[in-house]
Amino acid sequence: MHDHTPISRATRRALAVATAVAVAAGLAVGVTVGSPGRATAAPASESEAADYASDVHGDAWDFTNSSDFNTDFSGTPARVTGGALKVDLAPGNRLFMVHSISGSLATGRDGARQPVDPARYSRLTFSMDQPLTKHIGAVYWFTCREQTSACGGGFTFPIVQGPHVYSFDLTAKSNLLAKVPWRSAKKVVFRVDPVILANGSGNTGKQASIDWMRLHAAPDATHPQAGMPAGTYSGYTVTPRPQLVVDSPNPTQGQDYATATTGRPWNFTSAAATSRVRYSNTTVLARDSRGITARNNGPRQNDPQVHLPVSRLAGSTYHHLQFDLTYDGPFDLSGSAGGGKMARAIWNVSGTGTPQISNDILTYSSGNAAETTVDLTAQNPLDEDAIAPKAGWGGQTITGLRFDPNEDPGKAVWHLKSVHLRADPAATGSTNVTFHDNAWVAGSTADVAVRTGSGGWQRIASGVAVTKGSNTVPFRLGSRPAGKYAVQVTLRHPDGSSDSETASAPVVMKAGAAVDPATSHDPIGNFERGTGTTSGVTLTGWAYDPDASAVQVRVYDRTSGSRSLGTVTTSIARSDVRRARPAAPANSGWSLTVPLSAGSHKICAYGLNTGPGTTNPLLGACRQVTVGVDRSHDPVGRLDTATVGSGGVTVTGWAYDPDTRDPLSVAFYDRTSGSRHLGRVSTSVARPDVVRAHPAAPANSGYARTIALSKGTHELCTYGINVGAGTTNPLLGCRSVTVR
Structure with missing residues (x-):
């Protein structure tokens, strides 16, 4: 076994920039850096440039986890492995770093939901190792989801054999498609074709490896290397910008409609919890840890239906639709057998007999699947071709709800684990704001602010010292009026770089006696370890609720979206926890082993509140766990x-x-x-x-x-x-x- 120390990734970066690369005459010049190795003098230090993926997702395109790239859009086989994006060099090897499809609801990392601001991000820099000579690559962008030529622009560039860093000024020129300039409008699609091969040239049998990619702000005279990832290079050091993620409040903490009305969520692993659910055009084959396994069946095989039991509910209250769905086979949107990999929600509203039909909700293949969350009031959820009247969801009284897992005309096999319809998170008097920094450095500080409606931000905490992992700041309503509050966190690194992010859901604050979070009734605990195996993960930690003898811990895979992995109840003796926290029960430990697909997964654990608490808090910090590797021989x-x-x-x-x-x-x-x-x-x-x-x-x-x-x-x-x-x-x- 070779000695691959933690600095090996930085060494790869240094090797990649050792040779200057001239690209796309007049467009850009490859970054020039000295040969790899430690500098003899103290290296110059500069801050990392603002980067789209880091700022928007809190997760740089460094290809250390599978959520960095959705392989369903690669065109040819591509995969994230070994800290790099590997793609076969074949016709159609398109890498959609930002993707969107017209006619679908914008969820997850859809570019229509999180478009690229060309005024902020104007340069592309990436490190690629590829074996071909005398070929060209291309960069494309689109301002429309249809990706027609009329809304597209881009340019070509010569590629260089071997490992090199390519860097482009995106504002310099656009000579592809309709030649739409980079600064024309926000971009909903951004694509890199590492190599363009002539028609009919076929698969070369060779592969390109992209170590990292950054869509970033332009460096300036005092920060010439700011486009590089954070690290120490020969002659200079780039310090990391924040990669901020606001963990709470979030939609999974809102009240679940089924739980509120029946005492049980629609969890399809339980026959009792879903006894009133009905199915059409579907044959249920099995029920296990994946929920139900079902197959499309007649009489309308392309229209499987899951009828959820609802009475009259307020659409403006329960509006976060979440589902955990996977299926056998690849992602395909065609109308032939094996296609139709999109779900829909269909509902009835008081006052009209016309069903309300949502637009497509894209569902991805096994390696890219995650629990999907759709806010049915954040955008117009209706299919453009739906019949009138189009009443929508917000402001309506919902009298019926149906979930259609796909539109595959073949005998598709699918697995439905859960469906939730949630309200916004709510609290009385006080709650906790939690966040973490995926690029944490010592000396970081944070400010937290809240606002109602379109009013100004009101700061509730300033200069908070940020620790590695999960951070918590109490939000007390105090003299503020009750209402729905958006929450924003601004995080600053010692080098002056900063990032601001808004929580993925507001919190509805109700008037009442404020509860000090330090002495609150919310669960307390920690997610201590996540160990990957060849086929899954083993997760361990501890938790307790001041109001219960045991507490349930729910675990999510938040690699892309939020997919529930299951719930476990504390039952393991933890004398160390008891010594540190005398209020904890003796058996406050928990452990859960679940199967997972190969790759890197971001796992988060939440304590489910019992009694008068206000939230289901994140336990410690989320952890990155790699599956598919035998760790039993590691130190x-x-x-x-x-x-x-x-x-x-x-x-x-x-x-x-x-x-x-x-x-x-x-x-x-x-x-x-x-x-x-x-x-x-x-x-x-x-x-x-x-x-x-x-x-x-x-x-x-x-x-x-x-x-x-x-x-x-x-x-x-x-x-x-x-x-x-x-x-x-x-x-x-x-x-x-x-x-x-």
Whole structure:
């Protein structure tokens, strides 16, 4: 096993920029950087430029997780693997980084919902390694969802064999399609064709690998390298911008209609919970952890229907439609067998007998599927060709509701796990705002503001110190009027870069005695670990509710959207939690193992409130877990302490590799800004406590090292260097220390 230390990704970036690339004569010039390696002098430092994916999704296109790219739109086989986007070099190898389809409701990362602002993002930079010579690539953009030539523009560029960074000024020229200029209007589709092959040239049998891609603000004279991802390069350092995600309030925290009226949600894993649901043009084949498995059937095979039992409900109250649906086979929108991979909602309203028919809701294939959330009042939800009168959803009294999983004329097999119809989250007197930064650095601060209607933002917290992982700020109604409040978080890094994001749902604040969140009745807990296996994940943590002897924890895969993975009840003895929190029950631990598709998944856990609490809080921080890799041979260990003394910072911990009894090498990094290697040490300290807990560990599995650091706050991290059959050098832990 080779030594792939955590800095290997930065090294790949440095290798990619080692050669200048001239592109698209007059359009742009490839970034020029010195040869890879550590600079002898202190490198110049500059802030990372504003980046579309980082700002809008809180998730850069660095291809470390499957949600960075929807492979259903690639045209030819493409996949996210090994920290890169791999695409076969064949005709039609189109990479839709921002995509949209007319006639569908804009959900998830649809470009119509989150268009690209050309005034803010005017440059494209990406790192690509490809083997061909004497070929060209192309960049396309569209201002309309139909993607017709009349609303399109773009340009071609020559490609270079091997690993290179390509960088383009998108405002310089547009000479494709209707030559629509970049700055003309917001873009709902943005596409990169890494290589254009002549018609009939066929699949080359070769592959391009894109390490990262950034659609970003133009660098300036004082920030010439700002288009590069954060990291330390030869001669300069790029410090990271925030990648802010506001976790709460969100639509999953709103009251569920079925639960409110019957005491049970429409969870199709339970026959009892869905006993009043009816099906048409459908044969239910099975019921298991995926919900129901069903197949399209006659008499109208292309129109399977799930009839949900509703009485009279207020559309303006219950308006967040959520469903967890997967299916066998590929994504296809054609009208032939295997196509029609779009769902619909159809409902009846008081005052007319005409059914209200929603526009298409796109449903993606297995690797891209996620729980879908549609706010039926945020946009016109109706099909353009629906018959009159078109009453819509908002402001209506809904008297019937139907969910159609697809329009496949073939015998499609599909799996429906849940359907929810939710209200906006609500609280009485006070609630919590939670958020996290996917590019956290020590010294970050945040402001939190709220507003009602179209009024101005009112700041409720300022200069809050931001920690790694989940952060919580209380929102107390106080003297403010009751009403529906939007929530905005603004996060600032020490380098001056900032990002502002609004929560995905408002919170309805009701007048009443404010509850101090520190002593509230909401669940308390932590999502401690997510371990990927070859076919799924094992998730562990702890939780308790001050008003219950046990608490339910619901887990979601939020890689793209929000898909429920199941619910588990606390039942595992956790004496450590009890010592730290005497109010916790003895059995406050939880563990859940679920199957998942191969790839990187963003997993989040929520504690479900019992009694007088106000919300279902996020437990700790969401975690990125990789499935499809055998981790049983990877090093195991922990960073125990990091103590500041007169000689530096002394770091202690333990580690071992299951494949050897020999001492294990442990690498140290300062990740305060980028990733700076501080050296290594081998395990040599006797740790009988570790051997008692891990009988496979050698007797001398402890490590200790004193490291000299400059004045200031540092994030120290340790990694176990794998030997034998393992797959990675796992993070053993990080500690924030301040040297004065």
